Amino acid sequence: MSQKILILSQSHLESTTDHVCLWMDYLQIPFLRVNGEDFFQFENLGDLPDNTAIAAVWYRRKINSYPVEYSLKQPDFHTQYTLKRFLIDEFNGIHSFLFHTIDRHKWLNDPITEDRLNKLHVLALARQHGIPTPFTEVVTTSVAIAALLENYRELIVKPLSECIFLEDADGDQYKMLTKTINSANLRMVPEKFFPSLVQEKIVKKFEIRTFYLDGECYSMAIFSQNNRKTKEDFRNYDTQRPNRTVPYKLPVELEKKLDGLMKSLGFRTGSIDLMVDMEGQYHFLEINPEGQFGMVSYPCNYYLEKKLARLLHKSISHEEEIHQQPQRKERTAAVAVFPGES
């Protein structure tokens, strides 16, 4: 076999990539895993993965942390942050070059759409596909929130981008998670504020995490309602009483609509968040194209890592049909599975 699967990932904290690689190796699917950290070992552009040698790309992660650190002689918080932003942009400059050098159709998910995914756009697109979404607005004043509370008993506020974690000088950590606003705590909201996303609060019976893989929906119900701590956001883990996570099958019509949504974005994989309210109605929340699927695969016994490996394998045969290249003899699959290890 002449071509390989390219897996873009990171060397640490990536058990999902490790697991898929183990399946690839077992199924004798030739692959090349390039971690973001490997870019620091490349000598020049010629060391980047070459389009002709690659049948398909699974873009999982960019990098965990840079293997080098830079700081000014007299660092302060602000310059450190500016420097960090700059290095991220520099790294992305080289990493996303691959989006252009490797044919777009080879990527499991369209990489440019994935990198620039916009929450509001995805919600609008979902509605176009007939998928119910919670009422969503972006507002800047408490007056606007008060007006919305006339129609909706409670609202939630969450970032338009992604949640971040903050740490102050004393080492205290602040988690950013979904918060509720209602008439009782409206007085805490400042008169004017940064444009913020608010959403009608769905009183949930349970949450659903669906892993979408090439037209199929693998869903899991997450029961966190009994657990006061995780009522609003199940990422607020309770290790003593973990959420109950069980297999779930979405109605076929909803699966079809989600399939249409994913296809319109050019995604063949991704994690989809939904909620089921007390009346049993579904509400679409968001898509994480590079979302974790180990947390769905394991408790539901779906073997998604193996299914993904098989899907990637199909791409090799597909590429060969297109090009009908004569088979060259080449050593395959001689790839370190855990390149981070010494």
Add this chain to the structure above:
Amino acid sequence: MSLLCDLQLRRYYHIPNDTADVYLFLQQHAIEECVAHYGEDNRETIEGYIDFVISRELGFKDHQLLPELTPLDLSWDRYADVTNVIIEYNDAIDYTASFFRELFDLHVQALEIRYYHAVSLDNIRAFVERFNGTTLKYIKLVLPYDKSQDLQLLDKLVKQYPRIKSLLIHSSPELRQDKIFDGSVPVVFFDRPVNSCTACGEIRANYFVSNLELFTESQHYNTCLNRKLSINLNGYIKNCPSMQEDFGHITTASLRQVLDNPSFQRYGSIRKDDIAVCRDCEFRHVCTDCRAYVEDPEDIHSKPLKCGYDPYTNEWEEWTQHPMKQTAIAWYGLKETNN
């Protein structure tokens, strides 16, 4: 009796068959239908059963049946031809043969290294070092008690080799349990010797495990021997150290030939559902099984010899005393080790 397994929280509940019947009925029917079916007299009992599953977070009440909550798929698969290995370590054996390297290139997940005799920590280090660069995730060490190898030294060892995730110290002066590496690595001090493999194969409630891996594998394969391989004290390849038959010596054998040998694979497909008595036992899918010591050595489908549980009476007896087992005990020559 029946068993209600919580595979996620790794618990199980031993329940009467009548209770199990009610739960099965409730899978398809409303609570009121269930009361109508079993009679109004049983309302309180049925409600008690329902409160039990709710209190254990095994279920919740809703105003309708939810067929979308589909049954768990019980299939089982792994990315390795051998998932578990036991080595009875012997200083005199050369563990550098190609067989050995190829074995761990298969992505073996877990390894138990048994030291029956005193061993230095440097010796252990040198051996464990070999697994750097492999995808092996889990090493369990079985060591004889040595006063000089205190918890501090063991802690240093596991920090240096984080694949070591569990230790069993046999021949200890007392039975106790400790934890090292910030509480992540259990160290069990066992007050009896583990100096040969004849001590193995006991079936006890303490050994039952209610988890997804074992439960699903048990539906299709033998949980004791499927995709498992052992290298005994003399370097011979076996399904398990306690089995009679060997498949060659590690210095000369070919891994592929061993794995392709139907005799090597024949035990892997013996499910609990194929074993006499076990097939009727409620613990069958949380149990470890043993094919090395069975009640009738002539019949590989007979019950594990070292199991004292009777699923028909729900009673545990001391297996060594059971009159029906004496012939087999003598056959395996187990007398001395158990009396």
